[in-house]
Amino acid sequence: MRELSVVIPNWNGAEQLGQNLLKIYAFLRKSGLKFEIIVVDDASTDDSESVLSDFSFAETICNKKNLGFAKTANKGVASASYKHVFILSNDIVLENSLEHLFEHFDRDDVFAVMPQVKLIDTGFFAYGKRGVKWENGLFKVEEQITGGQPVNTLFASGGSAIFKRDLFLALGGFDSLYEPFYWEEIDLSYRAWKRGYSVIYDPRTFVWNTRCGVIKQFYKQKYIKHISGRNSYLFVWKNITQPELARQHILQLAPSFFEDVVCGKWRFPVCLAAALGRFWDAYSKRCIEYCECRRSDEEVFALVNSSESVISNTKQSAAM
Template sequence: MGNVEDKSSPGVSIVIPTWEGKELLRRFLPSVLKAARVCGRPWEAIVYDDHSSDSTVDFLRKHFPQVRVLRTKVRRGFAGASNAGFRESRYEIVVLLNNDTDVDEHFLKPLLDHFENENVFAVVCKCYDWDGKMFRDGGKIGEFKRGFFRIHRNYDVEVRRIDSSEPYYSFHASGAFSAFSRKKLEALGGFDELFVPFNWEDADLSYRAWKRGWEIHYEPTSIVRHRPNTTVGRFRKAYVKAVSRRNRLLFIWKNLSDVDKLVQHCLFLLFQSMLAFLRLDLTHFASLGMAIAKLSGVSKARREEKMRIRRSDTEVLSLLRDCYQRPEVVIVE
């Protein structure tokens, strides 16, 4: 484990937030440590336990003494545990992984090389399912249609067709398998805990970075394996759906600044609400109510971020769209 206190040194801090994840860490943490040992840089691994009840802390201290193990005093959710890990990191590049992320032995070097460009905020890996066969995530496509952001489509680039003369952009950097500039994380304040317990916090962080003039890259040669919702899947589906809808609204209300897009959002939200009333879609109104309850926090964050904007929504989306239209890019539905 790295033990250098100089936070500007060219090393890497690997941060893994976890909740009730002892068995997942037993399975996947060894691949992370193996990759760290061969990355050619000073490194440290931090596991931040989010107040689990499954003896994760004791297990890690016994079986993985090279890992710094820390624990929240109360349950803080993914964003809170990740932010706590960011604050403890010693090095300028922070790699954030889920506790169920398995990594290729040499996944780190391609990620870390991007940070030679001082304008890079984050870099996201290519992700397959645990079996290594099914493509899960690549560069994230961000679109604004019918008053809402669509952010769940992916694109990929065949390795033999990669054009290294220009970076491949991603709308956001997944909190499950991405590298970040620690200085820029600090400038952004980390994940916004308005989005606790989960979903859209990584999109919010990334979009704020884009609007401040920074970049998020996709690195198709950095390979990981991950299965979505291993932790989130422990919650009731209705609750997950309501929280996801709420957080999509919070994301838009907090970050959208182009007037024409704000008007479009309001009109389509009204239309959606009318349809939800006719269909007796109670989840829509539950999520809307939960979002309205957080309006004061959204308004404060919106005012603070407005002063730091360097790109409009249209400029960000146009920059990303140009990347998606490159001939070697393949859209994966």
């Protein structure tokens, strides 16, 4: 019997928990899996704690103060009992069999697998495979259209993916360098790729996204863009260790800065200044990444941008 720990980080998601948690439990009961559900509440100020008290089937961990997504999710994974952990946002509902996702873990090198995510209101595709575009010294994440077969992906979503628990913990989990949010899931998967592991997107399994995430609900768009911009620089400073790519990045900083200033745009200077405030933290971790990497950045780019099906790799591994 397969075993699965479901970890749900929650902050002010009382409404979503009330709507979705029982559906997740009912799905798992029918799945044939041995499972547990762990909800880690990040010091919510809404009725989350009261809502959770109605669901005795879920283990609840309550942070005494708000720690942010990374630390909250890490706490849930550390508390999990089983070797595979499904980290779910509180607005995600499971729909069809997880067997296709589990099959990939027959390969020793697979770190995480994520399904296709669809919008429940429309049934339309929300997100799936991502790749990377290195352009003018900048690391850009891009959506990539695929067919119906499982393929490599840049990263596994922190709200809808299954991770190998032991490797998740060995990598240190989501890095709080990026708090309060964004890029920590890209960082974690990228570090796994650099160390020789793989991250898979399998569209044969899908989950429902029931609403817009809590971040967009509670934060202004301008602030979200600034945090994302800041974290994109921190990611490069920490993870891009190939000398030529690092040189390209450094050379584009000054031109980009002055171009924004001349045009009266301040997003780049603001994001860069905010990132510089965390430079030494990123740099100290960069030294670790440099020593631990088994693949070059360009090798990772090629792997995550590949559209080749990984099914043959999975079958070969299972047969060995």
